[in-house]
Amino acid sequence: MALPLDQQQMRKVQLVLQMAKKLQQDIRTLQRCQDEKPPKTFYDFCQIRNRHNEIQGLVFIIRDKMSDISDLLPPKMTSWLMQAKLKAITIFVELSLEFVKNPPLTLTGSLTARDVLENEKKNFTDAKIFFDKMLLEQAVDDKMADQLDRTLGMIEETVGIIDKLLSKSQNHLEEFA
Numbered sequence: 001m002a003l004p005l006d007q008q009q010m011r012k013v014q015l016v017l018q019m020a021k022k023l024q025q026d027i028r029t030l031q032r033c034q035d036e037k038p039p040k041t042f043y044d045f046c047q048i049r050n051r052h053n054e055i056q057g058l059v060f061i062i063r064d065k066m067s068d069i070s071d072l073l074p075p076k077m078t079s080w081l082m083q084a085k086l087k088a089i090t091i092f093v094e095l096s097l098e099f100v101k102n103p104p105l106t107l108t109g110s111l112t113a114r115d116v117l118e119n120e121k122k123n124f125t126d127a128k129i130f131f132d133k134m135l136l137e138q139a140v141d142d143k144m145a146d147q148l149d150r151t152l153g154m155i156e157e158t159v160g161i162i163d164k165l166l167s168k169s170q171n172h173l174e175e176f177a
Contacts, residue, residue, distance in 0.1 A: 012065060013072045019062050020077075023084055026055050030091050038098035042106045042116070045099050052092040059085045083144065086134075089127065090151045096124070097154050100161045107165065114169045121162045128155045 030051050039045040062081055066073060074080075100107075100120075107113055131152045 009069055012069050016065050023058050027088050034091050034095055041104055048095055055088045093151050093154045097158045100158055117162055117166045124155050124159045
């Protein structure tokens, strides 16, 4: 038996608000990672990247669920969600920048380092494209624009450091025919 439309909508509103609360908790957890010393091992960095990816996935799900109930949600929920996404990205970029500034040997000298560095470069290049679009498409206030610009600068610095690490990393082993 289907629920009346109002009850379905109210359940959806409750679900979105619960997911928003979880999003806040996840961002606080990521913030605690930033408050500690920067990741020292590639494994630690991967754990932080996984947290960040989970946050971005949650943002996507919340945005999707909000589409048909936005008028039932608190005012400025869409703006809050965009700010939460930006905060998570900024924290992750700051952690990443600190990590690549003083990379472990596994990121510079191992046989798989080139693959890892190329993957990270692609991820940060994609993030840069996202930020460029966000600056052009979104109506952002001055404070958010400043944060976008600062984070974009850190992304560009991170990509530059990764390029330097790539120039020093070992080439792939080639198979002899």
